Amino acid sequence: MANRHLARTLTLQALFEWDFYDGKKDVDAILDYSIAEFAPDFDDEGYSRNLIHAIIKNRVKIDELIIAFAPEWPLEQITTVDRNVLRIGVFELKFSDEIPPKVAINEAIEIAKTFGGPSSGKFINGVLGSIYKEMIRLGEKQSPESQGIKEISAGGLVYRRDRGVRYFALILDAYNKWTFPKGHVDSVESLEKTAAREISEEIGITNLKLIAPLGDAELKVHRSGEASFRKLVHYYLFATDESALRVPQVAELKDAKWFTTDEAKEHMTYSQNKEMFAKALTLIDEYESR
Helix, strand or coil: CCCHHHHHHHHHHHHHHHHHCCCCCCHHHHHHHHHHHHCCCCCCCCHHHHHHHHHHHCHHHHHHHHHHHCCCCCHHHCCHHHHHHHHHHHHHHHHCCCCCHHHHHHHHHHHHHHHCCCCHHHHHHHHHHHHHHHHHHCCCCCCHHHHCEEEEEEEEEEEEEECCEEEEEEEEECCCCEECCEEECCCCCCHHHHHHHHHHHHHCCCCCEEEEEEEEEEEEECCCCCCCEEEEEEEEEEECCCCCCCCCCCCCEEEEEEEEHHHHHHHECCHHHHHHHHHHHHHHHHHHCC
16 A cells, blocks of 8 residues: 555646546556656556546546535536546545545545645545545445455654654564554544554653644554454654653564664665655654744
C-alpha cells in the first residue's frame, strides 16, 4: 500500500490532462510521460495504469454518483483537479474490492489537499463521506472484515527538539527493521487515543501532543503457525518534550532509540514509513512556523 499514494498521484496527473483535452489524447501516452517526468524509477506494478483505465471504463457511473452526492455543484463546474480526485476516490470506494473504504477516502482527501484549492479536502471529504454513509445504509462494505482486513492498529511517529536538533523515536521490530510504534485499536477508543496509548506502552513516552494524521497503510502480517493476513494501520504525528525511552517489553520488539533526521532516513527500510516520514517533515515545518 505504501507506493499506492504515488500511484494515485500519477493517476491524477494523467486524468487531469486527459480530462482537460476532453478525452481526446491517449491516456497511456499521458501516463507514460507523467511517470518518466515525475517518477522515472517508480514501479507500481501497473496499479496506475489499471486504475486509470478502470476509472475511464466506469466514468459514467462514477460521474452519476458525483452528481447525485454533490447536487449543488454541476459536474462541469467542479474544478478539474477536484473532479478527477473524486473519480479516483469514488472508484476505489464504490467499485474496488481491494481498497478499504477509509483508505480510499483518506487518500483522496490528502491528494486533494496537495493539488487542489484551500477547500478541496473538505469538499472531497463531504462527497465521499456521503457516498460511504449510503453504502453502509445499503449494507455495502460495512466492516474492515468485508475488505479482508483482520486487524486494525494505530500508532505514529514521535519527535522532539533538543538544542535545535530534531529527534525521532523508532522501534526495532521482530524483523530487525526500524519502524514506528503501533498497536491494536480498542473499539471504545478513538484512533488518536489508541495511537498515543500504544506509543506510551511501547516506548514509555507519555507526554504526547497530537500534531496531525500521517495517513493509513495496509500491511501483510506473517506469524508463526498462522496464515498471513492483512492489517490496516492508522498513523499520527506527535510531539513530545520527554527524552527517556523505555525499551519495549514484548518479544516482538527489540529496541527503541532516538534518531536525528538523517539517521532516521538511513535506518528506516519500510517504504510506507519513508513516505510518511517525508510527509511528517513538512508537517513539522508548518507546525513549528506557527
